Amino acid sequence: MRIEIDSRSGFCFGVVHAIRAAEEALKAGRPLYCLGDIVHNTMEVNRLKKMGLQIIDHETYQTKSDCSVLIRAHGEPPETYQYADENNINLIDATCPIVLRLQQRVGLACEEMKQVGGQVIIFGKQGHAEVVGLKGQCPEQVIVVSGEDELNKIDFSKPVRMFAQTTQDIGEYKTLQDEILTRMKPYSLTPGRFKATDSICRQVSKRAPELATFARAHDVVIFASDPKSSNGKYLYGVCKQANPNTHFVGSIDEVNTAWVQNIQSVGICGATSTPLWMMEGIREKLLQS
Numbered sequence: 001m002r003i004e005i006d007s008r009s010g011f012c013f014g015v016v017h018a019i020r021a022a023e024e025a026l027k028a029g030r031p032l033y034c035l036g037d038i039v040h041n042t043m044e045v046n047r048l049k050k051m052g053l054q055i056i057d058h059e060t061y062q063t064k065s066d067c068s069v070l071i072r073a074h075g076e077p078p079e080t081y082q083y084a085d086e087n088n089i090n091l092i093d094a095t096c097p098i099v100l101r102l103q104q105r106v107g108l109a110c111e112e113m114k115q116v117g118g119q120v121i122i123f124g125k126q127g128h129a130e131v132v133g134l135k136g137q138c139p140e141q142v143i144v145v146s147g148e149d150e151l152n153k154i155d156f157s158k159p160v161r162m163f164a165q166t167t168q169d170i171g172e173y174k175t176l177q178d179e180i181l182t183r184m185k186p187y188s189l190t191p192g193r194f195k196a197t198d199s200i201c202r203q204v205s206k207r208a209p210e211l212a213t214f215a216r217a218h219d220v221v222i223f224a225s226d227p228k229s230s231n232g233k234y235l236y237g238v239c240k241q242a243n244p245n246t247h248f249v250g251s252i253d254e255v256n257t258a259w260v261q262n263i264q265s266v267g268i269c270g271a272t273s274t275p276l277w278m279m280e281g282i283r284e285k286l287l288q289s
């Protein structure tokens with residue numbers, strides 16, 4: 001039986017970088033706090049907790065001083081940095097470089113729109129950590145929309161600069177851009193009044209088609225993910241559609257070796273929040289069966 005782990009499944013480089021930064025800092029043996037879950041995977045978070053990582057929320061952060069705090073890949077708004085400066089907090093900044101660049105672009109767009117009374121639109125999930133960090137670049141000017149039903153928040157007579165949360169769907173983003181353009185037309189569309197930046201991260205957006213190809217190439221597919229991960233639910237659906245012999249597992253223990261009896265090939269894959277050690281553990285279990 002051939003067993004293949006999908007080389008493109010698992011953490012994106014932004015998350016890998018944040019986890020490495022945490023592991024490195026924890027080696028020093030001093031307490032390390034992380035603002036929010038470092039990754040949406042309970043088992044990986046528990047592994048890091050055992051090494052000494054303490055997850056805190058923003059309310060608790062506001063009570064800390066003289067300590068080290070890790071900023072995860074999603075990034076943070078400027079006030080988090082300001083609070084650290086004022087309270088002798090050593091920030092270990094593991095903001096993904098792609099998110100950091102996007103924060104800078106949103107900040108520049110805000111400056112530009114301030115001059116002409118325009119608006120900066122972020123297509124994303126209200127309250128999502130990355131969106132909070134982006135909106136924080138200029139809270140009074142940024143409007144967050146999660147879909148077409150929220151476009152009424154926009155004043156179509158004013159100039160618009162538009163960005164998307166890095167993990168949004170490209171198709172939906174394009175549809176929203178078209179709709180905004182249509183609604184702006186009656187107010188005249190002079191050049192430069194509307195500009196949308198493609199800020200979607202290909203590390204995530206390319207996963208679905210690649211995963212479907214991977215799933216089709218195997219007799220049985222084992223898809224590993226934290227059941228709470230929304231990316232996991234979505235990508236599992238993609239695999240299941242491409243190959244109905246796809247099984248979802250939330251842990252190595254849930255793997256049923258009867259699934260792979262008398263078959264030629266098994267594919268092991270997962271979400272963007274699935275650790276490699278989990279997929280390797282599944283392979284070990286299958287090899288020993």
Ligand code: SF4
Nearest residue numbers: 012014073096098201
């Ligand atoms: S921007 Fe891309 S690489 Fe960076 S954390 Fe988000 S999904 Fe990962």
